[in-house]
Amino acid sequence: MTLDFAPLEGITGRDFREVHAACFPGVDRYWIPFLSPTSVHQLTPRQLRELDPGPLGCDRLVPQLLTREPADFLWAAQAIGELGYREVNLNLGCPSGTVVSKGKGSGLLRDPDALERFLEAIFAAAPLPVSVKTRIGLEDPAEWEALLPVLARYPIRELTVHPRTRRELYKGEVHLEAFRLAAKLLPFPLRYNGNLFTPADVQRAETAYPDLAGVMIGRGLLADPALIARCRGSARDRAALVAFHEELAARYLASMHPDGAVLPKFKELWLYLSLLLPDERAWKRLRKCSRWADFHPLALDLLQNAVLLEEADFERISQQSANLEASGQPFVSGD
Ligand SMILES: Cc1cc2nc3c(=O)[nH]c(=O)nc-3n(C[C@H](O)[C@H](O)[C@H](O)COP(=O)(O)O)c2cc1C
Structure with a gap:
């Protein structure tokens, strides 16, 4: 099971990732906060700096895209592949109002048919393996049941599930039953994300889902940057x-x-x-x-x-x- 550092836009940029990795060994992969490709099909200097693998190298970084346009996704995935990355992640979780109102991030979960059309288009032509990070719905956890069969139809490299709806943002309890359902029904590797704040929380996730590809930790690592090092047996230093x-x-x-x-x-x-x-x-x-x-x-x-x-x-x-x-x-x- 691998232990990954979640993407946190505005916080875990390149400097943060490199400094964290130098001070706290043990994180398997760092996810790069989402990039939003536009129809201009050119990476900005800022995006290029973020995507430069630097000392971590492509294998320890996961680039992520936020878009509802298949053409923009495919163009950016190609550019990311040319930089040496071997996986690109699709963001189906971002809950921010401006993102959702444009039908991006968790906004793509609003209509399972539209989501299916989008996935159909990107998986038909993806130049490199595509993983997905998702919430379980927009308004109601019951939406998950209709989303699961759509996701199951595509060769997703790995699915990270944050078991909350968009409406719940990052508050309240996570819906573990929704994660269990995904573990039962989905044919590809799963990663758990949400409210892992202590080594004991991580241990519980590992015990509860023995087939897990891994976990992703966000805020827990901001509060205690040594959290993953501690999961691996080091004392906080x-x-x-x-x-x-x-x-x-x-x-x-x-x-x-x-x-x-x-x-x-x-x-x-x-x-x-x-x-x-x-x-x-x-x-x-x-x-x-x-x-x-x-x-x-x-x-x-x-x-x-x-x-x-x-x-x-x-x-x-x-x-x-x-x-x-x-x-x-x-x-x-x-x-
Ligand atoms: C400030 C902030 C920025 C975030 N940026 C991203 C992002 O760029 N891409 C993404 O998939 N998730 C993003 N997330 C969600 C986190 O990756 C993660 O799913 C969320 O914090 C729940 O995990 P946690 O309970 O371990 O923090 C962000 C969350 C926060 C609080």
Whole structure:
């Protein structure tokens, strides 16, 4: 079973992935947050930088596409293959309002017939193996029953299921019965994603679904970047956490404005990292900082000296997200 780092748009970009891999060994693959190909059929400099495999290499990266146009998907898949990748992933999960209203991401789940036409077109001409990451429906978990037979008809390299509907975003319980149904009915490898926050959660998923290709972990790894290393038997290493934080800051500061860009990025990261601290006070102080020069020493001191919980406290996540949104930070909760 492989342990993958989920794509988190706005957070797990190239710098983040490379710094994380250098500080915390053990992640099998890092998924590149979605790229949206357009009808222009040309990769932008930014997309090319993201897709440059760099030190991780193509085998440890999974590029992902978000589109409802088969021609754009096929063009981008070809370009990705030419860069050396051996798999491309289709995003059927993004819940963001602007994406869904255009019929992309989880918006493609609205109409199983339209989804089938899209899959028919891309699988008929795909230049490399296609994997899919999906939710279980748009509004209601019952939609999953109609989506499963559609998915089952195509040679999907691997299907990652986040067992929530679009309406549920990332909140509340996951629908494990929907995942069990997929494990029973689908003929291709399955990957589980959703609310894996501790090594025990990962162990439970492995025990519950022995045939699993693997799991994908998102927010759990933001809160505890050592989570996968811990699943593999290492202890959490404070020095690695500090090195990760400082190296990431250095990379961002080399190309971004400290207050205008690095600070909001670090606040979003600390929304999760602060769940390792015993209570919300540190988070409240951090989110009030309006300058990187105030934020950074505070954050570093916490990492070096604060008591860290054994496991991140995800009970606090809803409240802290609301705080961040209320403070005017553009928060990418929807993707
Ligand atoms: C800020 C943010 C950005 C995300 N970006 C993407 C993305 O680019 N592609 C994707 O398939 N999922 C994206 N997701 C969903 C995650 O990959 C993952 O499915 C979700 O966080 C649930 O897993 P978790 O409970 O382990 O966090 C994003 C989630 C968040 C919170």
